[in-house]
Amino acid sequence: xxxxxxxxxxxxxxxxxxxxxxxxxxxxxxxxxxxxxxxxxxxxxxxxxxxxxxxxxxxxxxxxxxxxxxxxxxxxxxxxxxxxxxxxxxxxxxxxxxxxxxxxxxxxxxxxxxxxxxxxxxxxxxxxxxxxxxxxxxxxxxxxxxxxxxxxxxxxxxxxxxxxxxxxxxxxxxxxxxxxxxxx
Amino acid sequence: xxxxxxxxxxxxxxxxxxxxxxxxxxxxxxxxxxxxxxxxxxxxxxxxxxxxxxxxxxxxxxxxxxxxxxxxxxxxxxxxxxxxxxxxxxxxxxxxxxxxxxxxxxxxxxxxxxxxxxxxxxxxxxxxxxxxxxxxxxxxxxxxxxxxxxxxxxxxxxxxxxxxxxxxxxxxxxxxxxxxxxxxxxxxxxxxxxxxxxxxxxxxxxxxxxxxxx
Numbered sequence: 001x002x003x004x005x006x007x008x009x010x011x012x013x014x015x016x017x018x019x020x021x022x023x024x025x026x027x028x029x030x031x032x033x034x035x036x037x038x039x040x041x042x043x044x045x046x047x048x049x050x051x052x053x054x055x056x057x058x059x060x061x062x063x064x065x066x067x068x069x070x071x072x073x074x075x076x077x078x079x080x081x082x083x084x085x086x087x088x089x090x091x092x093x094x095x096x097x098x099x100x101x102x103x104x105x106x107x108x109x110x111x112x113x114x115x116x117x118x119x120x121x122x123x124x125x126x127x128x129x130x131x132x133x134x135x136x137x138x139x140x141x142x143x144x145x146x147x148x149x150x151x152x153x154x155x156x157x158x159x160x161x162x163x164x165x166x167x168x169x170x171x172x173x174x175x176x177x178x179x180x181x182x183x184x
Numbered sequence: 185x186x187x188x189x190x191x192x193x194x195x196x197x198x199x200x201x202x203x204x205x206x207x208x209x210x211x212x213x214x215x216x217x218x219x220x221x222x223x224x225x226x227x228x229x230x231x232x233x234x235x236x237x238x239x240x241x242x243x244x245x246x247x248x249x250x251x252x253x254x255x256x257x258x259x260x261x262x263x264x265x266x267x268x269x270x271x272x273x274x275x276x277x278x279x280x281x282x283x284x285x286x287x288x289x290x291x292x293x294x295x296x297x298x299x300x301x302x303x304x305x306x307x308x309x310x311x312x313x314x315x316x317x318x319x320x321x322x323x324x325x326x327x328x329x330x331x332x333x334x335x336x337x338x339x340x341x342x343x344x345x346x347x348x349x350x351x352x353x354x355x356x357x358x359x360x361x362x363x364x365x366x367x368x369x370x371x372x373x374x375x376x377x378x379x380x381x382x383x384x385x386x387x388x389x390x391x392x393x394x395x396x397x398x
Contacts, residue, residue: 052283
């Protein structure tokens with residue numbers, strides 16, 4: 001088992017264990033231990049995990065706090081448990097991704113490796129193209145564009161984006177074909 | 185709309201992983217023979233589109249988040265099995281790279297969004313296409329999104345019943361179905377219109393390029 005798979009196995013075990021822990025103090029201890037073990041990357045990982053927590057959990061937590069207060073049920077203990085668990089799981093996920101190259105972990109599964117390679121490649125292509133299109137659109141519109149202009153632009157650029165993305169993917173696929181990726 | 189890590193009880197996510205693993209095995213059977221340098225770039229392109237769409241999300245109080253999926257067009261162009269595998273990959277990447285969704289929730293998310301959605305989309309398209317193809321595509325995309333959203337809302341809403349302390353306080357997602365169903369479904373009625381328009385746009389492109397039979 002390579003190092004990447006060992007990390008994944010450890011991560012899977014931790015995720016399973018965390019799902020069965022319902023004491024906030026244990027979850028807080030787990031988070032502290034993970035922070036200490038992550039080394040110099042700990043604060044950037046924690047920042048990303050907190051941002052993800054705010055994005056997905058803040059609205060749910062607020063809705064529950066209002067509902068529980070209205071029904072005269074405990075508010076803080078359940079919220080602490082749920083948010084700590086989510087924070088720890090998200091933090092561990094980011095930590096694993098930071099330490100493990102997904103493609104290394106998938107080595108030995110050619111089909112998964114191929115799909116992951118192409119999808120990750122496409123994500124980069126899309127991001128670059130979107131940045132290019134946004135910059136070009138801004139340079140052509142010194143004044144704020146009308147909504148109809150925006151819509152027309154989005155439609156035309158959407159088509160062009162997919163054409164370019166397809167072209168990029170075809171090139172990747174041809175490169176993979178020449179290296180024998182599709183040979184039975 | 186996918187469910188993040190920590191929202192689902194192990195009573196939910198462990199069996200869902202089991203069912204999803206069986207479904208992945210079914211979907212992957214004989215796949216290597218189908219993939220070639222013609223199909224793979226198209227699949228990668230639409231998979232990356234679904235990935236990008238899933239990241240433009242709106243937090244929903246009482247739910248998780250709202251966003252378009254792009255999975256209906258995957259299903260209509262490539263079929264249910266490929267769409268399921270491709271969208272499962274999208275969910276995995278989103279979970280690992282952005283914390284959107286999660287590993288524990290991957291089974292439920294993959295089944296609700298990546299399998300049930302495509303099955304509904306393809307079934308509706310096949311039923312309606314003989315009347316009007318464009319309407320069939322739009323309806324298939326809209327309804328498949330609503331069905332996926334409903335399943336996600338119900339699974340979330342069941343959590344306070346499935347896993348709670350003796351005093352009744354929840355251990356995982358804390359809100360019941362009376363809140364999650366409207367909180368998730370109502371915004372997705374609007375998002376579904378965008379999903380239908382986008383699916384139609386990409387479907388027409390695919391048809392123009394000859395990827396699907398006219």
